[in-house]
Amino acid sequence: MLLSVWTNIKQFAPCFSLARVLPPYIREKLVATSFMFVKKTREGVIMKFGIYYSYWETEWGGDAFPYIKKVKELGFDLLEVACGDFDRHDISYFHNLRNESEKHGIALSGGYGPRAEHNITSTDSAIVENAFSFYREIFPKMQTAGIKSLGGAIYSYWPVDFSSGVNKPADLETSIKNMKRLADLAAEYDITLNMEALNRFEGYLLNTARETVDYVDAVAKDNVKVMLDTFHMNIEEDCFINAITLSGEKLGELHVGEANRRAPRPGRMPWGIIGEALRDINFKGNVVMEPFVLMGGQVGKDISVWRNLEKPEDLDRLAAESVEFLRSEFLL
Numbered sequence: 015m016l017l018s019v020w021t022n023i024k025q026f027a028p029c030f031s032l033a034r035v036l037p038p039y040i041r042e043k044l045v046a047t048s049f050m051f052v053k054k055t056r057e058g059v060i061m062k063f064g065i066y067y068s069y070w071e072t073e074w075g076g077d078a079f080p081y082i083k084k085v086k087e088l089g090f091d092l093l094e095v096a097c098g099d100f101d102r103h104d105i106s107y108f109h110n111l112r113n114e115s116e117k118h119g120i121a122l123s124g125g126y127g128p129r130a131e132h133n134i135t136s137t138d139s140a141i142v143e144n145a146f147s148f149y150r151e152i153f154p155k156m157q158t159a160g161i162k163s164l165g166g167a168i169y170s171y172w173p174v175d176f177s178s179g180v181n182k183p184a185d186l187e188t189s190i191k192n193m194k195r196l197a198d199l200a201a202e203y204d205i206t207l208n209m210e211a212l213n214r215f216e217g218y219l220l221n222t223a224r225e226t227v228d229y230v231d232a233v234a235k236d237n238v239k240v241m242l243d244t245f246h247m248n249i250e251e252d253c254f255i256n257a258i259t260l261s262g263e264k265l266g267e268l269h270v271g272e273a274n275r276r277a278p279r280p281g282r283m284p285w286g287i288i289g290e291a292l293r294d295i296n297f298k299g300n301v302v303m304e305p306f307v308l309m310g311g312q313v314g315k316d317i318s319v320w321r322n323l324e325k326p327e328d329l330d331r332l333a334a335e336s337v338e339f340l341r342s343e344f345l346l
């Protein structure tokens with residue numbers, strides 16, 4: 015009975031703030047009383063909790079190696095690594111990454127906001143071919159390191175230069191055509207490509223979960239999935255729950271961060287409700303926090319960080335507190 019009340023509330027009013035409609039203790043009782051729901055939760059949820067190593071860096075392309083041990087000590091399961099400079103490392107570097115990650119039991123995932131020279135959607139065919147040679151070089155290296163996914167605006171480039179205008183319909187068509195080809199190349203190395211929806215100030219092809227699901231459906235390859243990021247969703251989505259349930263089994267990875275890109279913490283974002291939506295879709299992917307809190311360097315410039323949002327000496331403690339908080343909100 016309570017389970018059906020709970021289901022109906024969620025079905026007919028998915029975007030109500032349930033915390034407002036029901037006092038939190040009643041809401042928790044409803045969840046705890048619905049045995050099936052709890053059972054499904056305990057058996058179905060195997061999310062991995064990670065962090066992007068640029069949290070500690072002000073330049074892209076830094077060495078991820080020392081962060082593997084560090085994030086293990088801070089309580090994470092996974093480290094997300096920037097892959098944009100993998101063409102500059104020789105193969106021994108990737109063997110070392112794999113050995114270190116296996117030694118500490120830390121999974122690795124890949125991220126890349128492609129530079130303009132790696133834009134598979136460019137109208138210049140030389141740039142498209144350059145992008146393919148880049149990916150042809152880094153995919154085997156990712157496989158050597160044990161990295162099974164690459165997420166970001168890999169359907170386009172980043173940060174977008176909007177000054178000369180954009181042709182969204184034509185670029186979408188080119189992007190879908192070339193992504194099919196890139197997906198086949200990635201599949202040879204057992205790599206999944208996660209298409210990250212970005213806010214309007216950083217991208218134009220995919221801003222919402224709806225657009226990203228449609229794109230992934232059009233590409234129609236098993237190893238091309240949806241990636242959402244709460245920082246971008248906070249700007250573009252009407253409803254966190256709808257965006258997550260719409261993505262459903264196509265959701266490959268979720269980036270998590272506060273509206274100002276600090277690490278998740280209580281108080282501002284509806285983390286409990288986001289966790290419920292993830293459990294509802296039986297999400298088995300990676301939950302990766304991507305905090306950007308230090309000004310300076312190319313990272314600070316590309317992300318538009320014009321003040322320090324944390325003291326550098328607090329970063330480790332805050333990351334450890336954040337992952338503990340997220341686990342408590344996302345896993346019952």
Ligand SMILES: [Mn+2]
Pocket residue numbers: 210243269304
């Ligand atoms: Mn992101």
